[in-house]
Amino acid sequence: MKHLVCKYDDLKSEGKKAVSIDRKAIVVVRSTSGEVYALRDVCPHKGPCLSAGMLDVSCTGDTVGEYIFEKDKEVLRCPWHSWEFDIKTGRSLFDPDKVKVKTYEVTIENDMVFVEV
């Protein structure tokens, strides 16, 4: 079922917004290019709200001291131990097949954001 969660402009300043739909905690995030995604707002590690974390670009590297920024991959970083989740897929960067958060379909109609739950 589709739920109205906010206006598109509500996501412009912080880039994210915590909402509750049918008692499910969900975070709605806006990428730097303007797409909107929705993820379960619970870190699978110890359970804090991911919405209290930072939106950032992914950073990887094969060796200590090597930092490769992936501007096309944005992440939501857990505020407690910094696990990072791809905002498009909900998959963690360190173990994408096993550690992930649920994602929800988002639609935008007339500048209003809807999440399918």
Ligand code: FES
């Ligand atoms: S509680 Fe989220 S990374 Fe530990």
